Amino acid sequence: MSVPLAELELACAQALSYRQGLPDAPCNAVRDYAQMLALYDAPLPEIGEPGADVIRDLAETATQGLTPMAHPRFFGWVLGGSAPVGVAADWLVSAWGQNAAFHTSSPTVSALEQVAERWLLDILDLPREAAVGFVTGATVGNFTALAAARGALLRRHGWDPDQDGLFGAPPVSVFLGDDAHTSVFSALGYLGFGRRRVQRIATDDQGRMDPSDLARQMAQQPGPAVIIAQAGQINTGAFDSFDPIADIAAKHDAWLHVDAAFGLWARAHPDYRALTHGIARAQSWAVDGHKWLQTPFDSGYAIVRDRTALEAAMGIDASYLPERVAHDRIPSFLVPELSRRARGVPTYAMLRSLGRQGVADMVARHCEIARQIADLLTSQPGITILNDVNLNQIILRFGAGTGCDLATEQVIETLREQGALFAGGAKWRDQWVLRLSVICEATAVPDANPVAMAILDAWAQVRDRL
Numbered sequence: 001m002s003v004p005l006a007e008l009e010l011a012c013a014q015a016l017s018y019r020q021g022l023p024d025a026p027c028n029a030v031r032d033y034a035q036m037l038a039l040y041d042a043p044l045p046e047i048g049e050p051g052a053d054v055i056r057d058l059a060e061t062a063t064q065g066l067t068p069m070a071h072p073r074f075f076g077w078v079l080g081g082s083a084p085v086g087v088a089a090d091w092l093v094s095a096w097g098q099n100a101a102f103h104t105s106s107p108t109v110s111a112l113e114q115v116a117e118r119w120l121l122d123i124l125d126l127p128r129e130a131a132v133g134f135v136t137g138a139t140v141g142n143f144t145a146l147a148a149a150r151g152a153l154l155r156r157h158g159w160d161p162d163q164d165g166l167f168g169a170p171p172v173s174v175f176l177g178d179d180a181h182t183s184v185f186s187a188l189g190y191l192g193f194g195r196r197r198v199q200r201i202a203t204d205d206q207g208r209m210d211p212s213d214l215a216r217q218m219a220q221q222p223g224p225a226v227i228i229a230q231a232g233q234i235n236t237g238a239f240d241s242f243d244p245i246a247d248i249a250a251k252h253d254a255w256l257h258v259d260a261a262f263g264l265w266a267r268a269h270p271d272y273r274a275l276t277h278g279i280a281r282a283q284s285w286a287v288d289g290h291k292w293l294q295t296p297f298d299s300g301y302a303i304v305r306d307r308t309a310l311e312a313a314m315g316i317d318a319s320y321l322p323e324r325v326a327h328d329r330i331p332s333f334l335v336p337e338l339s340r341r342a343r344g345v346p347t348y349a350m351l352r353s354l355g356r357q358g359v360a361d362m363v364a365r366h367c368e369i370a371r372q373i374a375d376l377l378t379s380q381p382g383i384t385i386l387n388d389v390n391l392n393q394i395i396l397r398f399g400a401g402t403g404c405d406l407a408t409e410q411v412i413e414t415l416r417e418q419g420a421l422f423a424g425g426a427k428w429r430d431q432w433v434l435r436l437s438v439i440c441e442a443t444a445v446p447d448a449n450p451v452a453m454a455i456l457d458a459w460a461q462v463r464d465r466l
Contacts, residue, residue: 014059026419081440083294089349113344133334141286144302179207232263237393242278376452
């Protein structure tokens with residue numbers, strides 16, 4: 001008996017049509033949330049519809065409310081462009097329908113994840129004994145790595161939080177830069193460390209942690225400690241000074257974790273590797289695949305030097321689950337999930353497709369485009385670039401005096417209305433800025449000039465209205 005595949009064939013055709021049309025499409029959503037909700041909001045059907053009809057209607061209507069994140073001129077939120085190889089591998093993952101928990105539940109996926117783990121540690125040049133948990137993104141990556149840190153630190157002080165909880169445990173101090181990403185604070189909240197109960201370290205004008213302030217504050221706060229450094233500040237792209245921070249961590253027997261959602265990929269290219277000098281001295285790292293590796297979403301990595309600490313924090317056991325063979329890498333022992341999709345497969349596919357040189361070339365290309373855009377805009381009247389463009393991030397401010405916030409907001413809104421490119425806004429040092437994140441696989445060097453011209457045109461329109 002044949003298996004009906006009309007829904008799959010239709011979805012494939014619609015997906016191909018969508019991706020093929022992206023380069024010529026406006027870089028914005030045609031309808032907003034309220035309009036899309038009105039389009040879909042209806043009572044639960046009493047009688048189901050044919051699957052092909054559902055897929056056809058969904059594909060034809062959904063595109064109106066999609067933000068085109070794989071567009072070559074999409075520069076919002078530091079998001080990669082879901083490259084075709086990764087998307088195709090992700091289609092296979094959905095079609096295979098595997099639970100990537102154990103070797104016996106999916107031998108293929110377990111093997112692919114083990115190889116992808118080794119390849120990731122190789123291209124990022126991190127300790128080869130480290131464990132890699134394939135998680136949903138950097139938020140859960142930070143959570144997972146810091147859970148390992150919490151257990152390892154407290155066990156050194158005679159307490160096992162994974163077995164005995166936190167009531168009565170020795171307090172753990174957390175030190176992080178004043179410009180840490182919000183996902184780090186979320187992870188600290190989930191783990192019981194608290195979003196406010198942290199020691200915030202002074203930062204410089206690019207958001208880099210001040211090691212001297214870290215040393216001073218740690219000297220005043222003895223006991224178990226976690227230091228959270230940063231590779232790639234979300235606005236400026238800046239990197240903390242990892243060597244002096246690692247020296248301080250070693251002096252205090254602290255756990256050094258690095259939030260490196262996109263910045264860790266700088267290690268893939270020799271010209272940018274110096275930005276990460278000393279980063280391999282940390283105990284754990286969190287990084288995204290759906291940023292510079294261009295995997296589809298639901299792809300991040302919790303990397304922990306001490307595999308045993310990660311397994312102690314994440315391991316799960318029950319009589320119906322397979323027994324572990326000594327030294328085996330068990331996928332579900334490295335992440336906070338038992339049932340999960342085979343998210344390591346797109347990572348394997350992207351690394352195999354790009355190779356070491358392909359990843360390096362993409363990092364270099366995006367950084368070059370960012371510098372070209374910045375060079376074209378830096379001397380223009382009324383435009384100020386607020387960061388050192390050493391990587392792929394640019395933050396811009398428009399106008400002068402007290403009207404800068406309004407002018408900047410209006411430039412962002414004008415760009416979105418025109419659809420020539422998508423740029424995000426953010427607060428930096430209490431000032432509203434336009435932020436460009438050059439990280440989409442489809443973005444090419446020839447895009448730099450049109451992007452700069454579109455920004456100049458939007459600024460001219462706003463300036464004429466002010």
